[in-house]
Amino acid sequence: MFLMVVRKMLNNRWMVLCLLIGITIAVAMVSTVPMYTDGVLQRMLIKDLESYQEESGNYPGTLHIKADLSSRFTNQDERLEGYHALKSQVTERLEPAIGLPSADTTCVYWLDYLTGLPKEQRSENPKSVYFKLNGIPGFEEQVNVLQGRLPAAEKDAEGVYELVAFKGAINDNDVPLDVVYELSHSQMDLDGPLYVKVVGVVEPKEGSELFWYDGERTTAGGFIMNGELMERELIEREPTLLTIVQWNYALDYHAITLSNLRDVMIGLQNIQRELGPYKEMGITYSMPTVELLSQYLTRAAQLSTTLLVLQVPILLMLAFYIFMVAQLIVEYEKNEIAVLRSRGAGPGQVFNSYLIEGLIVAAIAMLIGPLIGLGLCRMLGAANGFLEFVQRTALSLELTGKVYLYALYAALFSVATMLVPALLSCRVSIVEHKRRKSERKHKAFWKKYFLDVLLLAISGYGLYAYQNRQQILELTGAASGDVPIDPLLFLISSLFVLGAGLLLLRLYPYVIQLIFYLGRKIWSPVMYASFIQVGRSRGQEQFLMIFLILTLATGIFSANTARTINRNAEEQIRYENGCDIVAMAKWESNEDSLAASGQSSEAVTYREPPFEQYEGISGIEAVTKVYRNGEVLVKFGDQNKTGTTIMSIVPSEFGKVAWFRTNLLPTHWYNYLNLMTEYPKGVLLSKGYQEMGIQAGDTIYYSWAQQNMQQAVVLGFIDYWPGMNPYEDPYFMVANYRTIELNMRIEPYELWMKRAPGADAEQIYADVQAKGLAFTSFEDTTQQLVTIKNDPMLQGTNGALTLGFIVTILVTAIGFLIYWIISIKSRVLQFGIFRAMGLSVKRLIGLLLAEQLLISGVAILLGIVIGGLASELFVPLLQMIYASAQQVPPFAVVMSSSDYLKIYGIMGVVLAIGFAVLGVLVSKIKIAQAIKLGEE
Numbered sequence: 053m054f055l056m057v058v059r060k061m062l063n064n065r066w067m068v069l070c071l072l073i074g075i076t077i078a079v080a081m082v083s084t085v086p087m088y089t090d091g092v093l094q095r096m097l098i099k100d101l102e103s104y105q106e107e108s109g110n111y112p113g114t115l116h117i118k119a120d121l122s123s124r125f126t127n128q129d130e131r132l133e134g135y136h137a138l139k140s141q142v143t144e145r146l147e148p149a150i151g152l153p154s155a156d157t158t159c160v161y162w163l164d165y166l167t168g169l170p171k172e173q174r175s176e177n178p179k180s181v182y183f184k185l186n187g188i189p190g191f192e193e194q195v196n197v198l199q200g201r202l203p204a205a206e207k208d209a210e211g212v213y214e215l216v217a218f219k220g221a222i223n224d225n226d227v228p229l230d231v232v233y234e235l236s237h238s239q240m241d242l243d244g245p246l247y248v249k250v251v252g253v254v255e256p257k258e259g260s261e262l263f264w265y266d267g268e269r270t271t272a273g274g275f276i277m278n279g280e281l282m283e284r285e286l287i288e289r290e291p292t293l294l295t296i297v298q299w300n301y302a303l304d305y306h307a308i309t310l311s312n313l314r315d316v317m318i319g320l321q322n323i324q325r326e327l328g329p330y331k332e333m334g335i336t337y338s339m340p341t342v343e344l345l346s347q348y349l350t351r352a353a354q355l356s357t358t359l360l361v362l363q364v365p366i367l368l369m370l371a372f373y374i375f376m377v378a379q380l381i382v383e384y385e386k387n388e389i390a391v392l393r394s395r396g397a398g399p400g401q402v403f404n405s406y407l408i409e410g411l412i413v414a415a416i417a418m419l420i421g422p423l424i425g426l427g428l429c430r431m432l433g434a435a436n437g438f439l440e441f442v443q444r445t446a447l448s449l450e451l452t453g454k455v456y457l458y459a460l461y462a463a464l465f466s467v468a469t470m471l472v473p474a475l476l477s478c479r480v481s482i483v484e485h486k487r488r489k490s491e492r493k494h495k496a497f498w499k500k501y502f503l504d505v506l507l508l509a510i511s512g513y514g515l516y517a518y519q520n521r522q523q524i525l526e527l528t529g530a531a532s533g534d535v536p537i538d539p540l541l542f543l544i545s546s547l548f549v550l551g552a553g554l555l556l557l558r559l560y561p562y563v564i565q566l567i568f569y570l571g572r573k574i575w576s577p578v579m580y581a582s583f584i585q586v587g588r589s590r591g592q593e594q595f596l597m598i599f600l601i602l603t604l605a606t607g608i609f610s611a612n613t614a615r616t617i618n619r620n621a622e623e624q625i626r627y628e629n630g631c632d633i634v635a636m637a638k639w640e641s642n643e644d645s646l647a648a649s650g651q652s653s654e655a656v657t658y659r660e661p662p663f664e665q666y667e668g669i670s671g672i673e674a675v676t677k678v679y680r681n682g683e684v685l686v687k688f689g690d691q692n693k694t695g696t697t698i699m700s701i702v703p704s705e706f707g708k709v710a711w712f713r714t715n716l717l718p719t720h721w722y723n724y725l726n727l728m729t730e731y732p733k734g735v736l737l738s739k740g741y742q743e744m745g746i747q748a749g750d751t752i753y754y755s756w757a758q759q760n761m762q763q764a765v766v767l768g769f770i771d772y773w774p775g776m777n778p779y780e781d782p783y784f785m786v787a788n789y790r791t792i793e794l795n796m797r798i799e800p801y802e803l804w805m806k807r808a809p810g811a812d813a814e815q816i817y818a819d820v821q822a823k824g825l826a827f828t829s830f831e832d833t834t835q836q837l838v839t840i841k842n843d844p845m846l847q848g849t850n851g852a853l854t855l856g857f858i859v860t861i862l863v864t865a866i867g868f869l870i871y872w873i874i875s876i877k878s879r880v881l882q883f884g885i886f887r888a889m890g891l892s893v894k895r896l897i898g899l900l901l902a903e904q905l906l907i908s909g910v911a912i913l914l915g916i917v918i919g920g921l922a923s924e925l926f927v928p929l930l931q932m933i934y935a936s937a938q939q940v941p942p943f944a945v946v947m948s949s950s951d952y953l954k955i956y957g958i959m960g961v962v963l964a965i966g967f968a969v970l971g972v973l974v975s976k977i978k979i980a981q982a983i984k985l986g987e988e
Contacts, residue, residue: 057408060388064381070866071377072413075466077859078370079414079421080428082462085359086454087422088429088851089352090310091447092844097313097348101305104341111262112341113155113303115320117142117327119335122164122295132291138335141326142299149319149326151312155302156262160270161187161282162296168233171247181225183235183248184274185215187282194260200229200252205278207285211245215275216252227275229253243290250275262302270300308345310352311452317346355844362852365546366859367462369602371469373863376595378470380874382406406474413470414463422451422459432851436841438614439854439954498554507551514544518929545609545926552918553601557594561587564906578895581886582902596871597911603860604915604959605922610853611951612923616930617849619946621840626711627941629833630775633672633805633816637661638826658799666803670819671811676705677789678775679801686785687753687761691744697781698754699773700789700801703728709806710774713941717770727767728788734767736786738778742769754785759796777940807834857955865962868908872970876900900974908963923947 061068101112119138121131163185169178192202195216203214212232217225227233227250235246254276256264264270287294308316320342327337429449436442498504568575568583575583586593640659666675684696703725712721728734735754737746746752748768753761764787776784789801807816813832820827840846886896923945931943 054408057405057412060405061409061412067377067381068409068413070870071374071381071470072416073866074370074374074377074863075413075463075470076417076421076424077863078367078374078466079417079459079462080424081363081366081370081855081859083422083425083455083459084428084432084855085356085363086452086458087425087449088359088432088447088848089355089844090452090454091429091449092433092847093310093348093352093355094448096844097308097310097345098306100344101341104344108340110340111265111302113152113301113305114265114341115150115301115303115339116265116298117146117300117335117337118296118298120296128290128292131294132288135287135291135294135297138297145326146323149322150301150303151315151319152303152307155304157302158263158265158270158300159189159279160296160298160300161279161287161294162272162274162298163187163282163286163293164295165238166235166246166293167238168235168248171232171234179226181227181233183233184272185248185282185286186271186274186276187279187286188271188276189279189283191263191276191279194257194263195254196257198253198255200250202254203251203277205281207281210247212247212249213277213281213285214251215248215277216254217250217275218255218271219253221271221275222250222253237293240292248275248277265300265302305341310348311454313345313348313352317342317349351844355848358845359848359852361543362849363856364543365549365602365606366856368546368550369599369606369860369863371465372595372598372602373867374466374469375472376867377870379473380870382473403471403474406471407467410467410470414467417466418456418459418463421462422455425455425459426451428855432848432855435847435851435854437618437850438611438951439857440850499558504551504554504558507547508555511544511548511551514547515925545922545929546606548926549602549605549609549918549922550598552921553598553605553914556601556914556918557597560597560910577891578898579902581899582906585903586906593871593907596867597907597914599864599867600908600911601915601918603857603864604912604955605919606860607857607955607959608916608919608952609922609926610857611955612927612945612947613930614850614853615948615951616927616944616946617846618841620930620943621846622837623713623941623944625836625840626833627713627772627774628777629711629831629836630678631709631711631804632807632833633803634775634829634831634833635803635805635827636800636829637666637803638828639800660798665823665825666805669805669816669823669825671808671816672805673808673811674705674708674806676702676709676804677801678706678804679789679792679799681756681799682781684754684756684785686741686783688741688744688746688750693741693744693783695783696754697776697784698756698787699776699784700787700792701728702789706774706804709804712772712774713944716772716941724768724770728786731765731767732788732791733764734788735764736768736770736773737766738776738782738784739769739771740778740782741785754787757797762791762795772941779940861958861962865966868963868966869969872966873973876970876973897974900970904967912959
């Protein structure tokens with residue numbers, strides 16, 4: 053049977069190739085989900101761990117275990133037994149449980165509460181020295197000797213143990229080299245004399261930072277001796293000397309991958325659980341980056357879910373495509389199926405032949421698809437918006453077992469879709485096949501069971517659930533993450549597009565019949581024949597139309613979704629910062645001298661740096677002063693309001709520098725600036741002050757830091773202002789800086805700067821350094837925008853939406869060609885009859901163009917309408933990502949004409965290529981041969 057199936061596939065190779073393309077694309081797309089998720093989060097994980105090291109100065113892979121044995125065991129046998137049990141637990145069970153290689157491991161034994169006197173006393177009152185002994189196995193390879201030598205691995209002939217110390221410990225304890233000290237314990241008597249001497253001064257060797265995990269503080273100012281010698285000679289013989297034992301593991305965090313992260317977290321949890329019984333020893337366990345690592349498991353799940361959901365409409369379309377091609381193959385082979393059935397072949401044998409064919413195609417797709425997925429992932433990583441790409445560091449991508457598992461799921465789903473037409477046809481005998489062929493075509497499954505209405509009902513429920521969720525957020529003020537998200541909400545847009553498309557296709561034949569009826573007396577022969585052909589097509593054109601509808605609608609919805617997500621994320625940062633660059637210059641003051649003299653109650657005097665030096669920074673177009681203070685007292689009548697935030701600005705300069713969305717206030721915000729320029733003593737208040745009964749035109753008084761009250765006239769009320777969050781600061785005011793400067797003490801103000809067109813960060817930073825300008829803070833909005841664009845979720849969303857549109861365009865182009873090629877080839881006889889009736893070639897081409905208009909043109913128009921409607925209804929769902937307090941400025945649906953032009957342009961090019969191919973095909977048809985004598 054296998055050879056028969058292969059021969060059948062070769063005979064129908066072009067349709068099988070189309071089927072292979074569809075399944076391969078499906079496999080490639082699904083395989084990108086784990087590949088991209090692991091690649092981008094792996095990059096982010098390593099970056100976050102490296103950032104943690106830069107900010108904290110601590111190695112990200114540090115795992116610290118410490119036990120205070122002196123707090124639990126007083127009996128030496130119990131302490132020794134407890135020490136051995138803990139050591140066995142850590143070294144034999146916990147180390148393998150971690151599952152990560154250790155870049156370095158440090159073990160430290162502490163012998164505390166020891167004091168020493170020189171063995172040979174040279175004075176009547178010798179000075180006692182506090183000794184903390186640290187036994188550290190293997191430390192000798194991790195230090196450089198500054199003075200003296202390293203200690204011996206054995207005590208000398210006189211029973212003296214040799215020590216070394218860091219320079220700080222030597223200086224702090226004033227211990228000379230090569231002087232023998234006899235030690236005593238402050239809390240017990242020793243079994244015998246204990247002699248030590250310091251023989252060297254050392255420092256950590258370069259490159260030993262992981263071994264000396266806390267630098268010289270690793271020893272806590274103690275003296276170091278050979279670790280094996282301490283354990284053998286001191287701990288084993290006199291265990292009550294041992295006070296603390298600790299292990300520090302410098303785990304190689306570069307070995308942490310998304311694939312082994314869950315196992316690592318489970319291992320760390322097992323360590324914590326297994327150390328539970330040892331809490332009585334005062335044991336502590338810490339790994340500072342555990343919380344950071346655990347977040348990535350959640351982020352990976354969220355990103356995978358998001359990518360899969362974004363691919364649902366494309367996978368749905370691919371399923372339609374695969375079904376269509378498989379149906380065409382089965383239709384082409386129905387005569388053969390009927391003959392096989394009449395010759396004794398059972399339904400199972402016929403079905404198995406298609407199953408083998410599907411498995412062969414799926415196996416090839418499994419080999420090719422993940423490799424194509426690698427290229428698609430690189431496109432995902434370079435996406436900066438819808439159909440926008442930038443240069444980024446390439447992701448580290450691997451074809452793991454998880455990738456092939458996802459690919460297998462996609463392949464099996466595709467095979468199942470492909471086998472549906474075969475399952476419906478494998479029971480048909482030759483008699484039944486001829487009977488069905490002569491019958492009127494049955495109503496399509498989706499029409500018969502009103503699948504379109506069901507899909508619209510589900511999407512309607514999604515909208516209802518969304519509205520309820522938004523009400524919860526508004527009433528409770530909860531964050532979006534506090535309210536469970538119904539997964540259906542992410543799918544309803546796709547269901548709506550499909551449902552609306554199918555509903556319009558249900559109505560389409562009736563509309564065509566109505567138009568035909570209304571113009572039946574005026575239609576030309578070309579239009580008349582076109583209406584007849586489309587009206588009697590029995591629905592063959594509906595697959596092509598649903599492809600075109602889904603492509604346009606999905607493309608428009610994807611473009612608006614990406615544009616809205618990106619624009620709102622950008623505007624949130626721009627609004628919060630207020631302008632391109634917000635800097636705080638370093639001001640000189642007498643604050644230190646006041647503190648030293650104890651006159652802290654006096655006001656600090658500041659010396660303002662020359663403002664002109666900031667105006668000349670290369671790459672800066674404009675700069676202005678902005679003073680902010682959050683401790684302002686406002687008085688209105690007998691009412692006081694403390695904790696008000698004031699922002700004082702130079703109105704004429706502020707408007708040139710600040711960023712603000714123009715639709716946030718009742719009138720353009722420049723009008724408010726003009727009002728402040730006209731009335732320098734006027735102020736703008738947030739609407740929270742209206743609760744105090746304040747109205748425009750009222751007089752208020754304000755001050756801070758026990759200065760004279762300033763009188764101001766209320767010019768108006770505002771909800772929003774650059775850099776001011778009304779949810780965090782419900783009471784804020786905007787005043788004129790010149791008025792503040794004349795009447796209040798001068799204090800450090802912010803420098804708001806606008807970047808010159810084409811200027812980059814390097815140019816600005818280089819000029820700042822060259823001029824020696826000192827800043828205490830320097831926030832660059834552009835850099836923050838770059839950071840947000842590199843966020844895996846945003847990057848993946850942009851990439852998935854772009855990828856989905858490109859795939860739908862490709863599938864639509866193939867489906868378009870398949871439909872029209874089959875349609876034209878099946879109508880060669882009809883074209884011959886038209887020519888014999890006197891229809892010219894020109895009119896014949898006009899006939900095809902009219903059909904294109906009625907099918908492709910109408911489908912494109914419907915796709916545009918459905919895409920726009922879906923955007924209006926479902927793009928606002930995206931605001932569920934944000935908490936209410938985070939929606940500053942308020943969430944806005946964004947639609948860009950440039951995105952529409954891209955979509956229409958790409959669609960136009962694809963259709964033009966399709967028309968060109970069809971034109972070549974029609975020109976090669978020998979119509980004269982189609983009407984020769986005896987032909988049916």
